[in-house]
Each structure stands twice: as structure tokens, then as C-alpha cells.
Amino acid sequence: MSLQFLTYLVVGATFALYIGIAIWARAGSTKEFYVAGGGVHPVVNGMATAADWMSAASFISMAGLIAFMGYGGALFLMGWTGGYVLMACLLAPYLRKFGRFTVPAFFADRYYSKSAAGVAVICLLVASITYIIGQMTGVGVAFSRFLGVSNDMGIYIGMAIVFCYAVFGGMKGITYTQVAQYCVLITAYTIPAIFISFQLTGMPIPQLGLGASLVGEDISLLARLNQTITDLGFGQYTTTVPGSKLNMFVYTVSLMIGTAGLPHVIIRFFTVPTVAAARSSAGWALVFIAILYTTAPAVAAMARYNLHATVNTAVKGGGDLFAGESSLAYDQRPDWMKRWEVTGLLKWQDKNGDGRIQYYNDKNSTPAFQGKVEAAGWQGSELLVNNDIIVLANPEIALLPNWVIALVAAGGIAAALSTAAGLLLAISSAISHDLLKKIFVPGMSEKNELLAGKLSMAGAILVAGYLGLNPPGFAAGTVALAFGIAACSIFPALMMGIFSKNMCKYGAMSGMLVGLLVTLFYVFAHKGIFFIKGTEYVGLIGGPNAFFGITPEAFGAVGALINFLTAFIVSKFTPAPPAHIQQLVENVRTPRGAKSAVGGH
Amino acid sequence: MEEQGKAYWYATLRLIAGILSVWVVVSYGFGIIFAGALNTIQLGGYPFGFWWAQQGSMYVFIILIFVYARLQSNLDKKFKVNEQ
Numbered sequence: 001m002s003l004q005f006l007t008y009l010v011v012g013a014t015f016a017l018y019i020g021i022a023i024w025a026r027a028g029s030t031k032e033f034y035v036a037g038g039g040v041h042p043v044v045n046g047m048a049t050a051a052d053w054m055s056a057a058s059f060i061s062m063a064g065l066i067a068f069m070g071y072g073g074a075l076f077l078m079g080w081t082g083g084y085v086l087m088a089c090l091l092a093p094y095l096r097k098f099g100r101f102t103v104p105a106f107f108a109d110r111y112y113s114k115s116a117a118g119v120a121v122i123c124l125l126v127a128s129i130t131y132i133i134g135q136m137t138g139v140g141v142a143f144s145r146f147l148g149v150s151n152d153m154g155i156y157i158g159m160a161i162v163f164c165y166a167v168f169g170g171m172k173g174i175t176y177t178q179v180a181q182y183c184v185l186i187t188a189y190t191i192p193a194i195f196i197s198f199q200l201t202g203m204p205i206p207q208l209g210l211g212a213s214l215v216g217e218d219i220s221l222l223a224r225l226n227q228t229i230t231d232l233g234f235g236q237y238t239t240t241v242p243g244s245k246l247n248m249f250v251y252t253v254s255l256m257i258g259t260a261g262l263p264h265v266i267i268r269f270f271t272v273p274t275v276a277a278a279r280s281s282a283g284w285a286l287v288f289i290a291i292l293y294t295t296a297p298a299v300a301a302m303a304r305y306n307l308h309a310t311v312n313t314a315v316k317g318g319g320d321l322f323a324g325e326s327s328l329a330y331d332q333r334p335d336w337m338k339r340w341e342v343t344g345l346l347k348w349q350d351k352n353g354d355g356r357i358q359y360y361n362d363k364n365s366t367p368a369f370q371g372k373v374e375a376a377g378w379q380g381s382e383l384l385v386n387n388d389i390i391v392l393a394n395p396e397i398a399l400l401p402n403w404v405i406a407l408v409a410a411g412g413i414a415a416a417l418s419t420a421a422g423l424l425l426a427i428s429s430a431i432s433h434d435l436l437k438k439i440f441v442p443g444m445s446e447k448n449e450l451l452a453g454k455l456s457m458a459g460a461i462l463v464a465g466y467l468g469l470n471p472p473g474f475a476a477g478t479v480a481l482a483f484g485i486a487a488c489s490i491f492p493a494l495m496m497g498i499f500s501k502n503m504c505k506y507g508a509m510s511g512m513l514v515g516l517l518v519t520l521f522y523v524f525a526h527k528g529i530f531f532i533k534g535t536e537y538v539g540l541i542g543g544p545n546a547f548f549g550i551t552p553e554a555f556g557a558v559g560a561l562i563n564f565l566t567a568f569i570v571s572k573f574t575p576a577p578p579a580h581i582q583q584l585v586e587n588v589r590t591p592r593g594a595k596s597a598v599g600g601h
Numbered sequence: 602m603e604e605q606g607k608a609y610w611y612a613t614l615r616l617i618a619g620i621l622s623v624w625v626v627v628s629y630g631f632g633i634i635f636a637g638a639l640n641t642i643q644l645g646g647y648p649f650g651f652w653w654a655q656q657g658s659m660y661v662f663i664i665l666i667f668v669y670a671r672l673q674s675n676l677d678k679k680f681k682v683n684e685q
Binding site for chain 2: 066071073074077078081082084085086088089090093207208210211212213220221222223238239245248249252274275276279280282283286287290293294297586589590591592593594
């Protein structure tokens with residue numbers, strides 16, 4: 001059976017499964033559309049949260065970024081898992097006790113003002129739309145490879161499918177669909193990893209394989225990888241940091257608190273039956289997430305190794321990387337390279353005209369290295385590999401059977417769809433429920449509310465798809481920006497709402513606005529105003545990463561600090577919250593008397 | 602009752618502080634700040650600091666959440682504020 005046919009078959013079968021479940025569990029009332037009745041078991045909820053959480057950024061993009069970042073890529077691993085600890089002990093149980101559907105609804109009550117909810121909706125929209133841009137980038141990669149079309153065409157097709165998919169069901173459909181999606185994506189991620197780990201090290205468990213020795217050699221995988229890539233002029237795999245240690249630190253903080261501030265994840269904890277279940281639910285979610293996240297570093301290092309070993313035959317066995325015949329001849333390149341060339345995400349340019357592929361770090365200007373490169377007659381690195389293709393290409397690079405490759409395509413698409421759907425739902429509830437019904441059109445009928453929700457989903461997809469055509473970075477990088485935005489705006493206000501009885505509406509609102517604006521100012525300076533290419537103003541802030549070398553993706557943590565400080569100072573000079581609000585906060589702090597979530601219909 | 606409520610809240614804050622200090626030590630401590638120093642130790646083929654950053658911290662996070670959930674629910678029962 002041909003690869004293309006098999007891919008269609010597997011992707012088609014998984015789709016039929018999701019749609020079948022969505023129809024079976026079709027949402028009736030508005031309440032069911034947003035949260036699944038409040039009766040979901042912690043383990044099931046954890047699995048659905050994991051599917052919701054692990055998006056195109058985790059599945060498609062992250063291991064590819066780690067492959068090229070090395071050690072520093074750990075910031076994604078720790079950042080996107082460590083946030084669950086914060087969520088479990090700082091937010092989830094209290095918000096569950098509070099018993100509201102959405103984050104803006106919490107703000108409206110806790111900060112006793114519609115304006116606070118309005119500010120929260122704005123923060124939430126900016127974060128969610130940025131997040132979806134990242135998803136669209138990943139969707140483009142997955143669909144372009146899956147259908148054998150250009151990346152742009154992949155994004156157009158992806159937009160259409162995400163739209164149909166999200167508008168169909170509601171949370172109820174989605175909870176059970178997402179359990180199915182989790183199963184598909186985790187199988188798709190781990191099976192090739194097991195194969196590859198076994199191929200390279202003889203150890204089938206990838207988490208152990210990464211620390212094992214290469215088959216038939218007495219050198220560990222990581223040591224050989226270090227040796228190969230430093231010879232080729234790259235930084236050492238196990239120690240390279242992104243920019244600086246400070247940047248890595250701040251970046252990790254930003255992702256962690258962003259995790260705890262992202263509305264589409266928090267909303268999950270409203271659907272568990274009890275406060276105690278909200279705590280353990282976060283733990284279960286992390287168990288299911290960690291299965292992928294602890295596999296990812298193995299996928300990353302092994303893909304990097306296999307990529308080098310493919311284009312340079314001297315990598316295996318540790319021969320002379322610079323010998324003329326070591327570099328792979330272009331007309332003997334494997335099929336997977338040809339397939340990815342179609343998408344435009346892998347390119348070869350014969351700079352020295354020898355018909356062979358030289359792939360190394362041509363930006364390394366050390367004289368000793370330059371000497372070797374000149375002696376070998378290399379005139380620049382000739383292979384361009386988009387980081388986002390690594391996971392999808394990984395089973396092809398390792399020459400695994402076709403059904404594995406087809407399965408990975410299905411997993412990538414499942415990951416992108418599940419998260420995009422969850423986010424679109426958060427966006428639609430924010431606009432239709434929190435903004436329109438609660439603030440502007442109080443007398444809105446349930447039917448019109450649902451309609452408004454669906455229209456805002458459509459709008460969000462169009463904006464995100466358009467910006468996804470010229471994305472501000474790789475999928476995981478763009479998603480990191482979204483986390484930064486959630487970190488600088490929503491997280492501090494949520495936390496103070498629970499842990500500071502005296503935090504008043506003025507403090508919270510000014511904190512959110514100042515945190516958001518400062519962060520967006522820094523991000524837009526690097527990435528363009530509203531991520532539109534050509535509108536960057538990085539000169540204005542004194543060059544790229546001008547603030548202590550901190551990259552825009554990491555800046556959310558700084559924004560959060562500014563948010564806290566602003567809120568604290570403003571609250572000192574404005575009236576304290578009324579007594580019944582202080583009473584409310586005390587009430588939220590104890591589990592007794594928790595009721596199921598209400599939406600205020 | 603007022604006194605009880607305060608005592609419960611302080612006990613909760615102490616628990617959270619304990620959990621989060623372990624959280625800080627394994628991720629930011631072992632994984633980032635002291636990673637270089639720990640890399641002089643090998644864990645199989647893994648440099649130890651690299652292992653904390655790309656494997657170990659995540660395992661500890663999972664344990665932390667379940668430990669927190671258990672201890673917090675013990676506190677709830679002790680102060681009689683658990684759900685009925």
C-alpha cells in the first residue's frame with residue numbers, strides 16, 4: 001500500500017472517530033456547550049485536559065526546537081509542565097470553589113465590576129488569538145505534508161477544517177472526543193520514539209534510550225551527538241543555552257505562570273465534580289502530559305543525530321566528517337527529503353557545486369573551524385531544515401514502516417485540532433457570554449448567544465490563519481508568546497484575587513492593563529505590531545532583546561512582575577474592596593460548601 | 602470559628618510554600634542554576650544537570666501535585682472544612 005494512501009486512510013479513520021463521538025454527544029443547552037455538565041471523573045478530565053493542552057506546539061514543534069536548541073530546549077519541557085504545580089496549588093481548587101464558568105466571570109464577581117471582566121476579556125482574546133496563530137503554523141506544516149501541497153495551501157485547508165470541527169460540538173462533545181484524540185496522539189508520538197530508540201541504542205524505552213550507548217559502539221548517544229555537532233561547528237548539545245542563563249530562567253518562569261493563566265486550561269477545572277477532584281485532576285493531566293514531554297527530549301536528540309547521520313555518512317562510527325565522500329550526494333537523497341521539498345520547508349542549495357549536501361554551522365567563525373571548512377572546499381551550509389518538520393519527518397528519517405509515518409500525521413493533526421477547538425471555545429464564550437451578554441446586550445437570547453459565539457470563532461480563525469501565513473516564529477515560539485501574554489495579564493490578577501483579600505478592582509485592572517501593554521510593546525517591537533510583518537520597531541527600544549538580553553518570548557515574566565507591582569501600588573492609594581467581597585474571598589479559601597458551576601443565566 | 606479559619610489558612614499557606622520550594626529547587630535549581638556543576642556527574646549516558654532539566658524535574662512535578670492533593674485533603678479533614 002502506498003504511503004500516501006495509507007496516510008489518507010489512517011487520518012480519515014481517526015476523523016470519523018472524532019466526528020462520530022461529537023455527534024453522539026452533541027451539545028444541547030448553552031451550559032453544555034461550554035462545560036460538560038460538571039460530572040467528569042478526574043482521570044478522564046485529566047486525559048482530556050492533556051489533549052487540549054498538547055497542541056501543535058507540543059506535538060509537532062517542540063521536539064524540533066529542542067533538537068536544534070539542545071539543553072536549553074528544556075525551558076519548554078519544564079515551563080509547560082511546571083505550570084501545573086502552580087495551577088494545582090494556587091488556582092484550580094479555589095476557582096472550582098468559586099463556581100463560575102469562565103475567567104472573566106470570576107473577575108466580574110471578585111473585582112465587583114464589569115470593567116474588570118472587560119479587561120480580562122481583552123487579555124484573554126490577545127493571548128488566545130496569538131496561541132491560535134501558533135496552532136495554524138503547525139496545522140500548515142501537518143496538512144502541507146499530509147496532502148503534499150505548499151505550506152500556504154496547508155494553512156487554508158487547515159482553517160476550513162478547524163472551523164467545521166470547532167463549530168460542531170461543544171465542550172461535552174469535546175471532552176470525549178479529546179479522550180480519543182489523546183489516545184491517537186500519544187500512540188502516534190511514542191511508537192516512532194520506541195522504534196527509533198531501539199534502532200539506535202537497543203533500548204526500547206525512549207526515556208532510558210536517551211541516556212544509553214549506541215548499538216555496536218561503546219559511546220553514549222549524547223556523547224556522540226555532542227562530538228558530531230561540535231565538529232560541525234554547532235554548540236555542544238548538552239550545555240547550549242538560549243541566549244543566556246538569565247534568559248532561560250525568565251523564559252521558563254514565563255511559560256510556567258502562563259500555563260496557570262491560560263483560560264482554556266483553567267476552564268477545564270470548572271468541570272470536575274469537587275474541589276478535591278480539581279486538585280488531583282491537575283495531577284492526572286500532568287501524568288498524561290508527561291508521557292509525551294519526557295519522550296520529547298529523546299525524540300529531539302535522536303532526530304538530530306539521525307538527520308546528521310543521513311546527510312553525512314561519517315557520523316555513524318565517528319569517521320572524518322570533512323572527507324569529500326562523507327557528504328551525501330544529492331541525487332542519492334532519501335525519499336523523505338523529496339517529499340518535504342514539495343512543502344518548501346526543506347531546501348537544498350548546492351553552494352560549492354559538488355552535487356553533495358554539506359550541512360554544518362556556517363556562522364561559526366572560529367579560525368580552526370574555518371580552516372577545516374576551507375580545506376574541505378565547503379562554501380556554506382547547503383541544507384535548510386524548518387524546525388517544525390522534525391517530528392513529522394522523524395519516522396521517515398529513521399526509515400520506519402509506512403503505517404508509523406501515517407500514524408504520526410494523524411497524531412499531528414489531532415493535536416492541532418484539539419487545542420484549536422478548545423481555544424476557539426474559550427474565545428467564543430469570552431465574546432458571546434462575558435462581553436456581549438454580560439456587558440453590552442444583557443437581554444440576549446440563548447440562541448443569539450450561541451450564534452454570536454460561532455461567529456466569533458469564525459472571525460478568530462480568519463485572523464489567526466491570515467497571520468499564520470507569515471508567522472512570528474516557529475509554532476512553539478509563537479505559542480510561547482501567547483503564554484507570555486497570559487502570564488503578564490491574567491495570572492497575577494487571578495492569584496491576587498485569591499491570596500490578597502485587600503486587592504481592589506482598581507489595582508487589579510491597572511495591573512492587568514499595564515502588564516499587558518508593557519509586554520505587548522516589547523513583543524511587537526520584535527515581531528511587528530499585531531504580528532504584521534514589516535511593522536517592527538526594534539530600533540526604538542535599543543536593538544533586539546535590549547532588556548538584559550531577554551527575548552520577547554520570555555518577557556511575559558517581566559510583565560507579570562510589573563503587573564504585581566502596579567496592582568500593589570495602586571491598591572494602596574484606592575479604596576479597599578467592600579466587606580462582602582472580603583467575605584467572599586474567605587469563603588473561596590475553604591472547600592466546604594462547593595456547588596457546581598453556575599453561569600448566571 | 603474565626604480562629605479556626607485563620608489556622609486553616611496558615612496551614613494551607615505553609616503547605617503551598619513547602620511544595621513550591623521543592624518545585625523551585627528541582628527546576629530552577631538543579632535544572633538551570635546548578636546544571637553546569639551537576640553535569641560533572643554522569644547518570645548512565647546522561648550528564649546529571651541535563652537529566653534534571655530534560656527528565657527529572659518533570660517526574661518530581663507529578664509527585665508534588667499528588668503529595669499536595671493528599672496533604673491538603675488531610676488538612677481539610679483536620680479543620681473540618683472538607684466537602685461533604
